[in-house]
Amino acid sequence: MKKPFIKGGKALTLTAALLCTAVFLGSLMAFGTTAQAETQAEAQAFTPGVAGQITSCKISGDKQNVEIGFSSTGDVTGTDGNIYVFEMQPYEEELGSRSNFIASSPALSAASVSVPLNLGTPQDKLYSRFVLAVFDGTKFIKVSQPHYITNPELIAKNQTPFNDPLTKKGLVIEIDMLNDAFDLGVKHVTTNIAFSQIMGTGIDYQYDGKTYHFNKGVVDAYDKTISALSNKGMTVTVILLNDWNPNTPDLVYPGTQKNSNAFYYMFNAETEAGFDQTKAIASFLAQHYSGDNPNYGKVSNWIIGNEINNQQWNYMGSMDLTNYVKAYQKAFRVIYTAIKSINASDRVYFSLDYNWMNEIDGKLKYGGKEIVDSFNSIANTQGQMDWGLAYHPYPCPMTEPEFWDDPQSTGLFTNDFNSPVINFANLNVLTDYFVQDTLRAPAGNVRHIILTEQGFTSYSPTRGNIPEIQAAAYAYSYYLVDSNPYIDAYTVSRQVDAPSEAKDGLKFGLWECDMNQPNLIVATKRKKIWQVFRDIDKKNATLEATEFAKPIIGISKWSDVVPNFKWKNLEK
8 A cells, every 4th residue: 555645745735835836835735635535545445346156167078178157246336347257276365466367258147158178288277266356447356256167077087987895894904914804805995195105206297297206115015005905806995194294395284383283284285386296196196096007906985184173183273164174175176176087986085083063172173063064165165076974983982882872871962963973873863964955966966975984992991801892883883884875885993903002992903913012913813893794794694693792782673773774674
């Protein structure tokens, strides 16, 4: 803003009086009046009376263009009567002095424009977001929310349909116990990939006119794991995690400080360098694990971060819910677009723990329901995606496996949408919530939900070893999931007890471990849950394998406690 001239005018007026020049005095007064008017005009910035909305933003059928539909309403006074379309990168928030609009149309009507996609070039619009603006004679002013392309899957080279396994049974396995997992009939597996570890040397990757360098040794190790799993017919889910690495500062949300309480950090699409690296990593991984090369393997599900309702797993510092979700979704969309533009049928998820409306401080911890609602609301405005939910319905507390008494023992459970906690005890609340029309995917289907981390301990701090109760809890929970049509997969943590968890009483494994080797996971003895896990999805064995659990739970029939029990016709 210019400095006001009024005080200076008074000094000049005094000079003019001393000179006794009437003409000069008159001119000075006129100058002062003009300066004052300019100052007032600057103080009152023009606010357009036009409101715009981008109604559609899709890649055209020929895959060459972006077709943008939009409309506007209101009063064009103070503008030139047109609506202008601008392209912005995800990390750009303001138009500033820009005038390089990509299309225009008369205001106060519906219109559509087509602009080149420029795929694979430095001018690639695949990740761009588009806004509407008006021109006030001096500058362009935004009059709409940004909107992204919503059908990146159209250009994917890999259009192979998603391969849904016949069973929902999954397990966090040890790669050196793959044969055991195969004997168990495991069909869903998860593995983690840390973002920063991908960066390095040995692999050169060209993307949008730039060359990126990835760590061949790290990628080779992932190849070995993922190919071993997917080549056995298992559906592989990768959890992308953003670890702290001082050598890759651009991968972390700008301004974030290293925190001793944080395990992982918010992804970065807020800066040009962060955006470029994030999309390149995601694109490389999607292409590498597309299934084209059996030596690399196939990844089908991608989870962006872990339990994002708790910043311990996705840290950026104290932040209100809306701005936290905006930052996360911006990065999520970049990764989503990279994956879907290569593998059309891959599924992309965000992850929540069981605190649905519990342990909320609005700064570092948020309710799962709040995350879902905010994420969906922003996507509705900026372009909806086919996102899914990866949920973790552990018992509450995790140190006791009997989830069926959690409502009575904790007081944290209700059968409505505002339940503080949702786990296996009230799992129907979660799926009932997602059945609502407002939360459905763009195609109208209920969004994909997978349970990717949960387990039941075989040890109680008050009762000691309780392997039968662990096995009973798994049987009950699996029947609940298997009989719920809105849950696609159920992955148990884990194949073998981990010494680091077992020392704290969390013995989630199907096998006991060697506690004399605290830095390794070495299986020693099968638990009761092993056989139950093996037989739970077999028509001829399932009810016999779970008969022992009924008196533990206090039931006579599974169909009494499992809605739409899958094996009801086999019950006696």
